[in-house]
Amino acid sequence: MIDFRYHLVSIIAVFLALTVGLVLGTTMLQDPLLNTLQSETADLRGQSEELRAERDDSELLNTGADQFTDAVAADVLEERLLDREVVLVAAPGADEEVVQALGGRVEEAGGSVAGRVLFEESFLDSGSSTFVDELALQVAADPGDLSGNPYDKAGTALGHALAVPDEEGLEESAETEDAEATEGRDRDNDDTEADGEADTGATDAPDTGHDASAVLSAFSEGGLLTVEGSPAASADALIVVAPASNAPEEDAERVNTALSSLTAALHRQVGPTVLAGGTDSGRPGGLVALARDQEPSHATVDVVGRSTGNVVAVLALADSLDGSGSAYGIGEGVVGFLPDPLPGPVETAETEADAEAEAVAESGNEDEARRRAPRSGE
Template identity: 50%
Template sequence: MIDFRYHLVSIVAIFLALTVGLVLGTTMLQDPLLNTLKSETSDLREQSDQLRSDKDVADKLNAGGGELISAYADAMLADLLDDVDVVVLESPGVDTATRDELVARIEQAGGNVPGQVVFTDKYVDPGQATFVDELTEQLAEGMRLPKGGAHEKAGAELARAVLRPEDDARGGGDDDAADGSDDEAGEEFDADAVLAGFTEAGLLTVQGRVAERADIAVVLAPARPFTAENAPSPKDAENPPGNDVMLALTRALDDASDGAVLVGGTGSTDPGGLVAQARAEEAAFSTVDSAGSTSGNVVAVLVIADARATRSGAYGIGDGVDGFLPDPLPEPVEKKDADNGNRQQQDVQASASTS
């Protein structure tokens, strides 16, 4: 019969064996394990130092490139946007310093920025779609709105409100031009009233005088992708609803003018980024993903000038770009006109010589 003493001895023997095993194991494995850990730590430290050194070199090269671009920016941008009015429309979360630097470069190229339209979080909130739809229909006053969702309609109406009517862009025309400057009831479209309506509804704010002033529009992407607060599901986190709203606006601006440009920083190509989604959808308008740096802001102006010439593309450093900057570079309007005149004169002279 097995008594309590037997159980006690067995338990003591088991714990003694475990203790001896732990002591032997740690003694035998201690040196090899420590040596391995020390070697891996040393390798990681060397890699970290090398990466830090590479980053310092890249930062210095970028800083030098920025200084070089600044030194030649006047020559690169001269007259590219001479007498062109550019309206800037800002997504919620735009970096104001990037906006101000881009505006300064546009003006350096001879362009004029009559003002900005700054959208609020309420405008990109999918829960406000019904409200946006009802407001757009109310402010349209007989305007033929496109088919689609609330923000497609709102985008078309806002594009009409900020862009110069076609007859004005051509330098005149009949008062009752058939370009849609009057609504179906024959009443004049009131751009100021439309902007005021969206403003009073808390959907946007207007800085400056933008009503029917712009030849071309620039839409600024947020500094970081729209947050998960606007993305209730994993699918929405990849393509936040706010992206669909701002892309609908950009498409409407592009359709209503010679072209529109979507400009963002490097974060705009991160997962869920506005520029990333525009490129994934193969948008017809131009995109830039390098704003915020000296070279990136200059590139953005080159792309705006290219869009004025009805050319589009994807530019910057992200996936799927056509290049860092347009190729060939856009020419100043005056030089382009002069070249056309010279070619015409040469054609006349050649024709006269042959006759």
């Protein structure tokens, strides 16, 4: 039978063994362990200092690049958007300073800011999608042309309201209505000739029945956006400014899909369009990154917010005037930091007329040169 003394001796032996192990471990391993920890700490401290120095150098280089950009921007952008009316579209959460800076660059490029459309947070609320859908159908010039999700429909209706009316289409419509009016008058004259009645008819330009300002007002009164300036029926081109920060992860896909659909629909209606955001927007989970995954026909830029990036955005818009746009910046899928080659100045009809008149003048026919020269106001 095992008595109490046996248990006592066993317990004492265990504690003695632990004590001896601790003493031996601390005396034999202390120096090597401390040396290793100290060495690793020193390495990490050195890496931290190097990274801090690289960060400081990068900031100085970025500041210098912005200063250089400010110095040469007027020459780089000169006449790239000559006589173009640009509407700035700000997504909910877009940086106000970035929107203003982009407007300034547009003016440096010879363009004009026709107005700004600033979307409210309520536009993207999950509970507002039905209202957005119904409102788009109510104000659209042709509701049958609307398709897709509510933001596709809203973008189509708003884009139609922002875009400069198609003059060729209006002329064709006017000719058609004039022809119909003439035919109607002829029939009426035949019917009323015995009575000696005459029908003069109407020869004014056709009434399309679509009030662009009313469309914007409807969305504004619905609390979905704010309109500044006079963007209705004025836009030759658009710059859509992405939110300053990405949406929360749980809501990012829905929000980015909505804004991407809106931008694509605006582009289809207006034409030259740039979706511009900061570097965060070009990373996974950002609006620009999602738009690029869908391979849009409009341009995208992911470096706005600094002088250099804002100039890139305007160059991208100028590059889009003759066709579809590409992806610029530093994110995945870009074709380059900026368009290469750079877009040239816009050639206006007046410039072409001047060149033709100059060529005729050189041939010695001064009267013909004066006849070909553009008159004031043409």
